[in-house]
Amino acid sequence: MVGSNSPSGSPGETPKPNSDAIPHPDNDSAIEAVTQRVQDSLSLGKKHKFWETQPVGQFRDLGDTSLPEGPIEQPTPLSEVKQEPYNLPSPYEWTTCDIDNEDTCIEVYNLLTNNYVEDDENMFRFNYSREFLRWALRPPGYFKSWHIGVRVKVSKKLVAFITGVPARIRVRDDVVKMTEINFLCVHKKLRSKRLAPVMIKEVTRRVHLENIWQAAYTAGVVIPTPIATCQYWHRSLNPKKLIDVGFSRLGARMTMSRTIKLYKLPESTTTPGFRKMELRDVPAVTRLLRNYLSQFAVAPDFDENDVEHWLLPKENVVDSYLVESPDTREITDFCSFYTLPSSILGNQNYSTLKAAYSYYNVSTQTPLLQLINDALIVAKHNDYDVFNALDIMHNESILKELKFGPGDGQLHYYLYNYRMSNALKPSELGLVLL
Numbered sequence: 412m413v414g415s416n417s418p419s420g421s422p423g424e425t426p427k428p429n430s431d432a433i434p435h436p437d438n439d440s441a442i443e444a445v446t447q448r449v450q451d452s453l454s455l456g457k458k459h460k461f462w463e464t465q466p467v468g469q470f471r472d473l474g475d476t477s478l479p480e481g482p483i484e485q486p487t488p489l490s491e492v493k494q495e496p497y498n499l500p501s502p503y504e505w506t507t508c509d510i511d512n513e514d515t516c517i518e519v520y521n522l523l524t525n526n527y528v529e530d531d532e533n534m535f536r537f538n539y540s541r542e543f544l545r546w547a548l549r550p551p552g553y554f555k556s557w558h559i560g561v562r563v564k565v566s567k568k569l570v571a572f573i574t575g576v577p578a579r580i581r582v583r584d585d586v587v588k589m590t591e592i593n594f595l596c597v598h599k600k601l602r603s604k605r606l607a608p609v610m611i612k613e614v615t616r617r618v619h620l621e622n623i624w625q626a627a628y629t630a631g632v633v634i635p636t637p638i639a640t641c642q643y644w645h646r647s648l649n650p651k652k653l654i655d656v657g658f659s660r661l662g663a664r665m666t667m668s669r670t671i672k673l674y675k676l677p678e679s680t681t682t683p684g685f686r687k688m689e690l691r692d693v694p695a696v697t698r699l700l701r702n703y704l705s706q707f708a709v710a711p712d713f714d715e716n717d718v719e720h721w722l723l724p725k726e727n728v729v730d731s732y733l734v735e736s737p738d739t740r741e742i743t744d745f746c747s748f749y750t751l752p753s754s755i756l757g758n759q760n761y762s763t764l765k766a767a768y769s770y771y772n773v774s775t776q777t778p779l780l781q782l783i784n785d786a787l788i789v790a791k792h793n794d795y796d797v798f799n800a801l802d803i804m805h806n807e808s809i810l811k812e813l814k815f816g817p818g819d820g821q822l823h824y825y826l827y828n829y830r831m832s833n834a835l836k837p838s839e840l841g842l843v844l845l
C-alpha cells in the first residue's frame with residue numbers, strides 16, 4: 412500500500428479469486444492474505460472433472476520432485492489426431508471466425524463486450540476494441556482455424572468463442588512452440604452447461620493438427636495447476652473518476668483535492684531521448700528485449716517479426732516508447748503498454764474506464780522507476796484513467812514508489828502439457844498475455 416493515501420479498497424473487502432484481470436484495487440491487510448490462503452487451499456481440494464483428465468500439472472502431484480519438468484505427454488503422429496470436430500449439444504454448431512471480416516469482427520466484439528470477464532461485483536467488464544481483437548488474433552503465422560466460435564444453428568447467433576495464436580515460449584533453456592489461448596467466453600445464458608470443456612478440447616485438437624502440443628494461458632480462477640500466481644497493481648491517473656465509479660475509494664483522512672494532488676504527474680516526460688518507437692527501431696528493440704527477457708524462467712522468444720507486430724505502436728491498441736541516447740544514438744531503454752478499456756456497468760455518468768496495461772519494459776541505462784514514471788505521464792496525457800501492472804518481471808520493485816496500489820484479484824498463469832517442478836515467483840515470469 413502507498414501509505415494511507417492509496418486506493419483503500421474496492422466496494423467489497425473480500426478477495427476476488429474469480430475476477431480475472433479486471434482492475435479492482437483493494438487493501439492488502441493480513442486478514443485478506445489469510446482469506447486468500449484459505450480460499451487457495453479450498454480450491455486445491457476441489458474436484459475438476461474436466462481438468463483432471465487433461466495433461467496438466469495435477470494438484471495431487473504438487474511437491475512430487477520425482478516428476479520431470481517438461482512435456483507431460485509426447486506428440487502423437489498427426490494421422491492419429493482426431494480429424495473431425497468434437498460434438499456440440501445439438502442446437503449448436505462450430506464456426507471459424509474470420510476476424511478480417513468486419514461483420515464477424517463486430518459479432519465477436521459484441522459477444523465479448525456483453526459476456527466476457529467481469530469483476531466479482533459486476534461493476535466493470537472488459538471491453539476489448541475491434542482493432543485490439545484484430546491485433547491480438549493476427550500475429551505472424553496465425554491460424555484462422557484457431558479462432559473458434561459456436562453459433563445457434565437456427566438463428567446463427569454467436570454464443571461462444573475461444574482463440575489460440577502461435578507463440579514461441581522459452582521455458583528455462585527450451586524454446587517451445589505453443590499456442591496462447593485467450594478470449595474463452597460463453598454467453599451468459601449458456602453458462603454451467605459444460606460447453607467450456609468442449610471448446611477447450613476443440614481448440615486443442617486444432618492446435619494438435621498444426622503439430623503444436625503445448626499452450627500458455629492465464630485465468631482468474633484456480634484450476635490444475637498454476638505455474639505462477641500474480642497480482643495486478645493499479646496507479647490512479649484520474650482519481651476523481653475512479654472514485655466516482657467505485658473503482659477505488661477515498662483513503663482514510665483524505666479529501667478529494669488531496670487525493671488529486673497526490674496522483675498529479677508532470678506535464679511532460681523527464682528522460683532525455685524518450686520518444687515513441689518507430690519501424691526503424693525494430694532491430695534495436697528486438698535485441699534489447701531478447702537480451703532482457705533471457706533472465707526470466709518463462710518468456711516469449713521474440714524475433715523481429717514478432718516485435719514489429721506486438722510492439723510497434725498501434726493507436727488505441729499498443730504504445731511503445733524508448734530512450735535513444737542523445738549522445739550515442741543507442742537505444743538503451745524501452746517501455747510499452749496496451750489499451751484495454753472496461754465498460755462501467757450501471758453508472759449514470761460514465762460508461763467506460765480507459766485503462767493502460769503495462770506490457771514489456773526494458774531498463775538498462777534509465778532506472779525502471781523513471782521509465783515507468785514517463786509511461787505514466789504519457790498515459791495521463793492521453794487521457795487514461797488508470798495504469799495497471801502485474802507484479803511480474805522487475806515491476807514489483809517500482810510499484811509502491813510510483814503510487815500503485817494492489818488489486819484484489821489474482822491472475823494465475825498456466826501451461827498445458829508442460830510440467831513445472833515448482834511454482835515460479837511472479838518475478839521469474841517474463842510473459843504478458845493479453
Ligand SMILES: CC(C)(COP(=O)(O)OP(=O)(O)OC[C@H]1O[C@@H](n2cnc3c(N)ncnc32)[C@H](O)[C@@H]1OP(=O)(O)O)[C@@H](O)C(=O)NCCC(=O)NCCS
Nearest residue numbers: 459460461462527528595596597602603604605606607630
Ligand atoms: C469461463 C467460461 C467460458 C466458463 O464457462 P462456464 O459455462 O462457466 O463453465 P462450463 O460449465 O462450460 O465448464 C466448467 C469447466 O470449465 C473450467 N473453466 C472455467 N473457467 C475456466 C477458465 N477461465 N479457463 C479454463 N477452464 C475454465 C472449469 O474449471 C470447469 O472444469 P472443471 O470441472 O475441470 O473444473 C464462462 O464462465 C465465461 O464466459 N465467463 C466470462 C469470461 C471469462 O471469465 N473467460 C475466461 C477468461 S480466463
